[in-house]
Amino acid sequence: MFETLQDRLGSILNGLTGRGALSEADVSAALREVRRALLEADVALEVVRSFTDAVREKAVGAEILKSIKPGQMVVKLVHDELVSMLGSEGVSIDLNAAAPVVIMMVGLQGSGKTTTSGKIANRLKTRDKKKVLMASLDTRRPAAQEQLRQLGVQTGIDTLPVIAGQSPTDIAARAVQAAKLGGHDVVILDTAGRTHIDEPLMIEMAEIKRKSNPHEILLVADALTGQDAVNLARNFDDRVGITGLVLTRMDGDGRGGAALSMRAVTGKPIKLIGVGEKMGELEEFHPRRVADRILGMGDIVSLVEKAAENIDAEKAAAMAAKMAKGKFDLNDLADQLAQMQKMGGMGGIMGLMPGMAGMKDKMSAAGLDDKLFGRQIAIINSMTKAERANPDILKHSRKKRIAAGSGTDAADINKLLKMHRQMADMMKMMGGKKGGGMMKQMMGGLAGKMGLGGLGGGMGGMPDLSKMDPKQLEALAKQAEAAGIKPGSMPGLGGGGLPGLGGGRLPGLGGLPGLPGLPKKK
Secondary structure: OOHHHHHHHHHHHHHHHOOOOOOHHHHHHHHHHHHHHHHHOOOOHHHHHHHHHHHHHHHOOHHHHOOOOHHHHHHHHHHHHHHHHHOOOOOOOOOOOOOOEEEEEEOOOOOOHHHHHHHHHHHHHHOOOOOEEEEEOOOOOOOHHHHHHHHHHHHOOEEOOOOOOOOHHHHHHHHHHHHHHHOOOEEEEEOOOOOOOOHHHHHHHHHHHHHHOOOEEEEEEEOOOOOHHHHHHHHHHHHOOOOEEEEEOOOOOOOOHHHHHHHHHHOOOEEEEEOOOOOOOEEEOOHHHHHHHHOOOOOHHHHHHHHHHHOOHHHHHHHHHHHHOOOOOHHHHHHHHHHHHHOOHHHHHHHHOOOOOOHHHHHHHOOOOHHHHHHHHHHHHOOOHHHHHOHHHOOHHHHHHHHHHHOOOHHHHHHHHHHHHHHHHHHHHHHOOOOOOHHHHHHHHHHHHOOOOOOOOOOOOOOOHHHOOHHHHHHHHHHHHHOOOEOOEOOOOOOOOOOOOOOOOOOOOOOOOOOOOOOOOO
16 A cells, blocks of 8 residues: 555665765755655655655754754654654554444445455454344345345344335444343344435435434545545545544555544544455554554564464474474474465565565566465375375476466476475574573573563573564563564564564464575675
């Protein structure tokens, strides 16, 4: 979503950080470029003006221009102002009310209200263990009520039975009554939309609000609408009164202006973002993390959360035990590639790693895209059990058979085997006796730096990241930074590595050294 803006701001701010001293003219020229980049990204003009004015006011102060690294100070100011524009702290859906808590979904037709209603219900059921009832109030759009019923069947969530001829306000009142009788914790009202804002729509929304007394009114807006989204948010807030925003299609190739403008204009928080079509592809919106991504600073906390959600704990434990013995076969490699695909593929992971956002283009140019993972998994799946466990038996005739089975050629198979060999060698070093338990030493040293105590003989002293909530993860990240472990410069880890993972490797994924197609450092 923010790639174009990220590239533009990155090049502008990189020009500042490389300079020894800055004059007021330098700052003004850079802010002019920032203003242009934000306008091109479809950010509302009033928001751009207040943003650049706020940065300029702080940036031309004497302490900035005379500080040791003025360029970096300006980058920090831009970052802080971005965070403030997006809303400082992430705000989740408020369920702190008497059951059933009524959530009313509003927005224009086609913005994704019905699908988002299903996603929110699924999230509340799986994460918060709430009993949810969904009700469709859309009596105009053909099959709208059936669509919500099908989503309910798909996710195992109750939906209000349809009674033909009922008005939206009557359905709303019946839904609240049914939720009380059924012992539901939350009731989600999926209201009707229009192709544009009109008076009958607003009267209907106000009447539904009066009848159902919702605790949350969430405006669902398409992140690709750009400037128009601001007027939409303002109109709904003035007439109905919204408590938060949900942005859909954040995985699209739009310019991201809606996300940056709507919070600033309405003062209402963006609570959730839709990042895909599947029911689980709904994320909380964290302003600081989004600002980090826009400025190419990565987002380690989100990466760790993704890893915790997608990595199978039992498989990871079995893998760790094998690694400790220095073993790593092609089945393990296939598991790791599949886990990376679940976490958003190479592009998704790179976007979250500090200083790696700019690498994505280079990697795709080198043929290192997500299709490569698919091909490599296909090659491994075309092998026999014995071949996966012992790749050394793969001679020409076997490779020919595997190539035919996976739709690849011998060169692809050789690249995969080379990558596996390098990873297997590294596992031996990490877990074997010669390395003196290098992994153990590294984790112990890191834990000491972060004030987590020595790890002794095992890794028991390392916190279980999968059981930590986002606030604890952020506190851990700050603690690491305070200990001198800054993103992109992990001490003793060869630079650019993640804590305790030796270089640019990912949690539970054992690393990806020597991926085929990447040029070696000279």
